[in-house]
Amino acid sequence: MANPEHPRLILHNFLSLDLCKELEFIHKSCGTVGYRPNVFSTTLSHLIATNCGHLIMPFVPIRERLKEKAEEFFGCEFELFVEFTGLISWSTGASIGWHSDDNRPYLKQRDFAAVCYLNSHGEDFKGGLFHFQDWQPATIVPMAGDVVMYTADSRNIHSVDEITGGERLTLTLWFTRDGSHDEDAKLISFLSERQLHHSIHETRSFLPHPASSRMYWFPPDTASTYESGFDICFARLNALGYDLYSPQCRSCLSALDLSNDLSETLMVPLRLARENELFDEEFVNILHVLQAVQFYCWKASELQTSPLDKKIHVVPLSPSQKEQVNRLKHMFLKDEGLAGTHFSSTIASECNQQPFDWSRFSAAATGWEAYCNKLGRSSSHRILIRSSTLPVLRKPGTGCVFEDEVCFPFAYGDVKI
Ligand SMILES: O=C(O)CCC(=O)C(=O)O
Ligand SMILES: [Fe+2]
The missing domain is CATH 2.60.120.620 (q2cbj1_9rhob like domain)
Incomplete structure (x- = not known):
């Protein structure tokens, strides 16, 4: 009571x-x-x-x-x-x-x-x-x-x-x-x-579409956006030991462009790097990279790889690629110390409990896709939400029964209202 x-x-x-x-x-x-x-x-x-x-x-x-x-x-x-x-x-x-x-x-x-x-x-x-x-x-x-x-x-x-x-x-x-x-x-x-x-x-796709880059910029002070602070997605990747390489980043080719609006720069295909290695798979944008990396953090201990898995392709970063990686970092982590204050201190309890392994990471990227498919497709996971305009019948102890149901296979497929 x-x-x-x-x-x-x-x-x-x-x-x-x-x-x-x-x-x-x-x-x-x-x-x-x-x-x-x-x-x-x-x-x-x-x-x-x-x-x-x-x-x-x-x-x-x-x-x-x-x-x-x-x-x-x-x-x-x-x-x-x-x-x-x-x-x-x-x-x-x-x-x-x-x-x-x-x-x-x-x-x-x-x-x-x-x-x-x-x-x-x-x-x-x-x-x-x-x-x-x-x-x-x-x-x-x-x-x-x-x-x-x-x-x-x-x-x-x-x-x-x-x-x-x-x-x-x-x-x-x-x-x-x-x-x-x-x-x-x-x-x-x-x-x-x-x-x-x-x-x-x-075609059905679970690939994320990032929101406006201002929504990811810290601190969220419009006046200083992109001149100080950092991009939170980039900072989370960096705190976990990852770098980004953009095969088609035009705005990072010239130092003169550093003051430009950065909104498009992380919305294009990107590749993941770690130490001096470049992972040979392309992600569609930074949110796609971040979801795969965070999925790896979440599931690292459960991911199985076998010696029969196809060899994971990782290539050494060339000097020019390395330079571009550093430029991107400079653009999106204006204040690396501040980013560290906000995101680094918990990494010990995240995926760093075991040594990093690209083949396990690759398994995570596949696992992430399967996870999204399962959430999106499984009919048993369909969301039943009542529309506020529909009359509701309720039976104590048995949850709710609706005179009509609004059934959403969230984001994909047919909508029945
Ligand atoms: O996170 C909490 O423990 C409470 C937060 C709170 O008070 C609020 O968001 O209004
Ligand atoms: Fe509160």
């Missing part, structure tokens, strides 16, 4: 560690600079906008479980809509003072919050403890798999200490009773819009 003065709930091990890792993979390969300093985020609409709608699949059952839990605990069965879902990471320097989550006129629709911790204090980051101003528990130490739920109003004023190292990652949801703020309805309409633009003759 909720304490009516401070209604809040702590759930330990609500999410499996596997699921936490999967969501970490999605965030580290799809995230953008966020809404506050030193904060990065991945929203569901951003996944759709970058042709990664299939990556919404892992969120679907979690959203439903969290909504049911909130309805049960706060005593509002069948009343809630998800208002916002996002993966949010905080790096060194990020913090938030005392506040309630509905403390702005445009946030008044928020009734409840659910913050799911996807990694752990002490192991993955330092600082970042959560505090409630009144009542118990006064402090929550974020641990992977745990969830805190609370009302978004002034009965649950809270704060988060500054992050002093590493990256703190959460899956954060807000719930509302106001159907006009239903996130599902917005996602459905965004998806159908995208589908209309999707030619029926186009």
Whole structure:
């Protein structure tokens, strides 16, 4: 039963560690600079906008479980809509003072919050403890798999200490009773819009389409964009020991071009380099590279290669290729030290647990494709989302039954509404 003065709930091990890792993979390969300093985020609409709608699949059952839990605990069965879902990471320097989550006129629709911790204090980051101003528990130490739920109003004023190292990652949801703020309805309409633009003759593809390069530039200060700071995708690759080579990078041929708008430079085919070796496979753009690399990080320990595998082709970097690799680095990592502060400190716990191996990396690139295909194609993974305009029939204890269903094979295939 909720304490009516401070209604809040702590759930330990609500999410499996596997699921936490999967969501970490999605965030580290799809995230953008966020809404506050030193904060990065991945929203569901951003996944759709970058042709990664299939990556919404892992969120679907979690959203439903969290909504049911909130309805049960706060005593509002069948009343809630998800208002916002996002993966949010905080790096060194990020913090938030005392506040309630509905403390702005445009946030008044928020009734409840659910913050799911996807990694752990002490192991993955330092600082970042959560505090409630009144009542118990006064402090929550974020641990992977745990969830805190609370009302978004002034009965649950809270704060988060500054992050002093590493990256703190959460899956954060807000719930509302106001159907006009239903996130599902917005996602459905965004998806159908995208589908209309999707030619029926186009072959199915899970290749990501990067958003505007400004969304990946840190710090997100428009005035200084590209003159200081760094590209977060590039910085994540660099922190893991990778370099990029662009076979057709025109803007990096001349030092004079360094002040140009860089938006197209990482949206073209790229190749991956490591130390003095160049991997002989082309990726369509930087997000494609990053997804393969982060998939390798996620799955490195499970990837099997056999001596019968075809030989992985890696060639030495030529001096001119090396020069171009360095130019790209200079363009996208203006402030390498700053990039290191935000992304390097967690690498010990990532894929560096075993020595790097190109054949395992190649297996990861293939595995990434199979993973995307599975998410996108499997009919058992089809997303069932109710449109806010459809009347809903609910049966207590059995979840929801809809008079009609809106069925989305996310991002691909036919849409039935
Ligand atoms: O990440 C957390 O623990 C809470 C974050 C928070 O208070 C917010 O985003 O409003
Ligand atoms: Fe908050």
